[in-house]
Amino acid sequence: MQTFDLSKSSLRxxxxxxxxxxxxxxxxxxxxxxxxGHHAIAVGLDAPIEVTVKGSTGYYCAGMNKxxxxxxxxxxxxxxxxxxxxxxxxxxxxxxQYAGATGNGGLLVxxxxxxxxxxxxxxxxxxxxxGNIGHMSAFMAQSGNLVVLGDAGDALxxxxxxxxxxxxxxxxxxxxxxxxxxxxxxxxxxxxELIERSGAPARPEEFKRYGSARRLYNFHIDNASxx
Amino acid sequence: MCGIVGLFxxxxxxxxxxxxxxxxxxxxxxxxxxxxxGIAIFGSDADDEGKLTVQSADxxxxxxxxxxxLGEAVGAAVTLEQKDSHAVLRMPLGALGAARAxxxxxxxxxxxxxxxxxxxxxxxxxxxxDVAARFEVSKMSGRHGIGHTxxxxxxxxxxxxxxxxxxxxxxxxxxxxSLSNHNGLRRELKREGMxxxxxxxxxxxxxxxxxxxxxxxxLGAALEAGLEDLDGFYTFVVGTKDGFGVVRDPIACKPAVMxxxxxxxxxxxxxxxxxxxxxxxxxxxxxPEPATVYFWNH
Numbered sequence: 001m002q003t004f005d006l007s008k009s010s011l012r013x014x015x016x017x018x019x020x021x022x023x024x025x026x027x028x029x030x031x032x033x034x035x036x037g038h039h040a041i042a043v044g045l046d047a048p049i050e051v052t053v054k055g056s057t058g059y060y061c062a063g064m065n066k067x068x069x070x071x072x073x074x075x076x077x078x079x080x081x082x083x084x085x086x087x088x089x090x091x092x093x094x095x096x097q098y099a100g101a102t103g104n105g106g107l108l109v110x111x112x113x114x115x116x117x118x119x120x121x122x123x124x125x126x127x128x129x130x131g132n133i134g135h136m137s138a139f140m141a142q143s144g145n146l147v148v149l150g151d152a153g154d155a156l157x158x159x160x161x162x163x164x165x166x167x168x169x170x171x172x173x174x175x176x177x178x179x180x181x182x183x184x185x186x187x188x189x190x191x192x193e194l195i196e197r198s199g200a201p202a203r204p205e206e207f208k209r210y211g212s213a214r215r216l217y218n219f220h221i222d223n224a225s226x227x
Numbered sequence: 228m229c230g231i232v233g234l235f236x237x238x239x240x241x242x243x244x245x246x247x248x249x250x251x252x253x254x255x256x257x258x259x260x261x262x263x264x265g266i267a268i269f270g271s272d273a274d275d276e277g278k279l280t281v282q283s284a285d286x287x288x289x290x291x292x293x294x295x296x297l298g299e300a301v302g303a304a305v306t307l308e309q310k311d312s313h314a315v316l317r318m319p320l321g322a323l324g325a326a327r328a329x330x331x332x333x334x335x336x337x338x339x340x341x342x343x344x345x346x347x348x349x350x351x352x353x354x355x356x357d358v359a360a361r362f363e364v365s366k367m368s369g370r371h372g373i374g375h376t377x378x379x380x381x382x383x384x385x386x387x388x389x390x391x392x393x394x395x396x397x398x399x400x401x402x403x404x405s406l407s408n409h410n411g412l413r414r415e416l417k418r419e420g421m422x423x424x425x426x427x428x429x430x431x432x433x434x435x436x437x438x439x440x441x442x443x444x445x446l447g448a449a450l451e452a453g454l455e456d457l458d459g460f461y462t463f464v465v466g467t468k469d470g471f472g473v474v475r476d477p478i479a480c481k482p483a484v485m486x487x488x489x490x491x492x493x494x495x496x497x498x499x500x501x502x503x504x505x506x507x508x509x510x511x512x513x514x515p516e517p518a519t520v521y522f523w524n525h
Contacts, residue, residue, distance in 0.1 A: 037499035056498050056512075075512060077498060078482060096514060097480065115514050116479055135479075135517065 002027050007034040011041065021047040023067075037077065042070050045087070062089045065106060081108045084125055097134075100127045103144065109198045116153065119146045122163055128198035138165055139175065147194050149202050157210055161217060165210040166191055168202060177216040183209045229390075229403040230256025230376040231483075233464045233494035234504075235471040235523050239370075241490055241505075242271070246367030250359045252493075252500045253374040257355045259403075259496055260376030263389035264358040265350025267399040267466050268369040272345055277320035279327060280340040280347045282313045282386060289334045290314050300329035311361040312386075313340065313349050320344065323396075338387060338424070343397030344468060345369075350389040370525060373466045375401040381409075382427040392430045394421065395437030397468035402429040403481045403496060404460035412456070432457055436465065450474045450520040464494055470524040479517035486510040492523050 004014050014032065021027060030051045035041055039058040042051050045068035053061065056074030063082040072080070075093030084103040091099075094112035101117065103125025110118075110127070116134035119127050122141045132150035139155070141163035151169035158175020164187065165178070174180075191204035232252035236242055246268060253264060283289035286309065294307035294316065301322040308315045318326055323342055330337055341348035349362040355376045359365065375390035382388045391399035406412075409428035412435060417423065421434045435457065439449035446467055453463075453474065462481040465472040473494055475483055486493045486501050488510045495501045498512070515521055 036502040037497060058497055058499055075498070094512075094514070096482065096484075116517065 001029045001031055003031045003033060005033040006036065006038060006041075011038055015040070015043060018042060018045050018047075018049070018051065018068075021045075021049050023047055025049065035074070039077070042068070045070070056093065065089060075112065076110075080110075081106070081125075084108065094131070095129075100125050103127070105144075107194075107197060109200075113150065119144075119163070122146065126194055126197075128194055128200050130200055132169070135172075136175070138163055138178075141165075145190060145194060147191065147198075147200070147207070149200055157212070159216055160210075160212040162212060164190065166207040167210065168206045168208075171208075171210070174210065177213045178210055179213045181209045181211045183207070228259045228378045230259030230496045230500070231401050231403050231462065231464050231494060232256060232374045232496070232500050233372070233401075233466075233471060233473075235371040235492040236369075236490070237492070238490035242370060243368045245369040245372055246363075247365040248504060249372045249374050250365040251503050252495060253359055253364075253376060254356045255500045255502075256374075256376045256496055260378040261354055262379050262384045263350065263352040263377045263386070264355035264375065265348065265377075265389045265391050265401075266359070266362070266364050266372060266374040267341065267346060267348045267391040267393070267401075268364070268367050268372045269397070269466060269468065270345045270347065270367070270369040272468075275320050276317055277323040277342070277344060278347060279316040279318075279323065279330070279342050280313060280349070281316060281330070282338045282340050282350075283334070283336055284312070284386075285336060286312050286314070289337050293334060293337075296333050297326050297329055300333065301325040310349065310363065312351060313362060315347055341393040341397075341399065346393065346397045346399065346466070346468070348391055348393055348399060350375075350391065351386055352384055352389065371466060371471050373399060373401050373464050373471070381405050381429075382425060385425075387425050388427050390429060391466070392427070392433040394430065394434040395440060397466075398433070398437055398440065399466045400429065400433040400436060401464050402432060403462045404476070406432060406457055406459035406461065408458040428459070432461070432463065440467075446470070446472050447520050447522050450522075454518055454520075462496070470522060472520065472522040473515050474520050475515055475517050477518040483515050484512065485515055485521075486512045 032053045035055040037058040043063045046066040050069045058077040060079040062070040066085045069088045071090045076095045078096040081089040084106045086106045090109045095110045095114040098117040100108040108127045110129045113131035118133040118137040120139045122144045124144045128147045135153035138157045142161040148167045152171045155175035157178030188204040298305040303322045305318045390401040393399040406428040409431040
């Protein structure tokens with residue numbers, strides 16, 4: 001186990017050290033002490049390493065993550081795991097605004113609540129939130145899965161493309177072009193797999209599925225003369 | 228951007244440390260607002276005493292003999308305690324209105340930062356650590372306080388453009404965001420008799436709330452009304468004689484984190500601002516909901 005104390009070394013040194021880890025590194029386990037809400041902790045990682053942050057983080061923790069597993073033993077500020085490509089990010093506490101925004105891949109698990117704009121413009125990432133999510137979540141979400149064990153705030157999935165949204169609790173309101181959809185066997189299978197990977201205390205049958213009505217973004221031949 | 232910090236003490240034994248705790252929180256928010264900084268401290272109530280906190284660009288000239296001249300004008304004992312470019316004028320509470328009017332005649336260059344029973348506001352252009360040091364904020368005690376670090380967008384970087392804004396007795400407001408309907412609202416409030424010192428959007432929000440309070444609304448009701456009437460981006464923290472309120476606009480993209488323990492309620496634009504507070508490790512930490520009014524009273 002390698003330990004890095006942010007009260008003694010700089011954030012830049014930390015990220016440079018983590019960036020220097022190659023796929024073949026033997027130093028696979030890292031612990032970061034005294035994060036104290038710093039911004040951009042463990043951003044841009046690209047190696048199969050496991051990083052544990054012992055406390056709460058500020059903006060953009062684990063952004064652009066590839067391959068690595070980052071565990072935040074506290075709450076995360078805005079933009080956690082923003083534009084993640086692969087790997088896993090686990091937040092033990094709450095996450096602030098736009099968690100997992102624009103994520104292309106990987107798994108983001110938030111064990112507390114996520115606030116507004118969770119999964120905004122997600123492009124393939126899987127997000128599992130044990131608690132609630134705030135308003136405008138999954139706005140313009142393109143692909144991937146958002147699984148919420150609690151409730152969703154206003155305007156869920158506004159202007160949604162092809163991301164799948166699964167909510168166990170209530171949805172305060174649906175955004176434009178987002179509708180409840182039938183839960184088919186293949187969706188239960190996706191949920192079962194995500195619940196297993198994230199360790200979420202839930203069963204697939206408890207969720208409802210929401211998705212795009214495909215009225216906003218699809219080309220309609222009837223409208224051809226308008227172009 | 229801008230940074231906001233606020234601290235409302237429940238445990239009176241922390242009161243001597245209010246200024247020190249707030250200073251530390253304020254300096255942490257320097258990245259969010261390096262232009263100017265300000266702080267409002269609500270101290271303890273000294274019976275019949277009232278205070279004006281004033282500022283001058285030429286304190287040596289303006290503050291010399293001011294206490295005596297004001298005392299003569301209002302027919303009461305006035306004392307002056309200078310702190311750098313600011314001074315606290317203490318007098319019987321009943322003399323505050325007359326003193327404020329006389330001040331305009333006696334020293335036209337002097338600006339009133341705050342007026343009331345307990346409030347003191349200090350604000351200046353410069354880095355938060357320098358501003359806090361100039362006014363020795365860390366030595367101040369009090370029951371609650373609010374601080375602001377400014378990155379200017381809607382008006383010039385000047386002392387008067389810095390926050391907190393105070394538009395009523397023992398009232399102040401700080402703001403992260405920008406209002407889009409402040410010009411129209413300012414015109415309406417002027418017609419209602421409110422006075423403005425700047426072209427700043429935040430001053431309009433402060434005056435709006437003061438006007439609602441004048442009309443007899445509670446602070447909670449005034450903030451609820453503001454959700455209807457104020458258009459734009461905002462996270463506001465408001466201080467009054469008895470308490471401390473927080474409200475965010477319905478979109479809530481301006482950040483806010485709160486922490487509560489048995490000893491205090493704290494506000495920060497970011498969690499970083501709260502990390503040195505006593506017992507923060509076990510505090511209840513949460514993000515205030517959009518379009519929801521929060522308020523704590525002593």
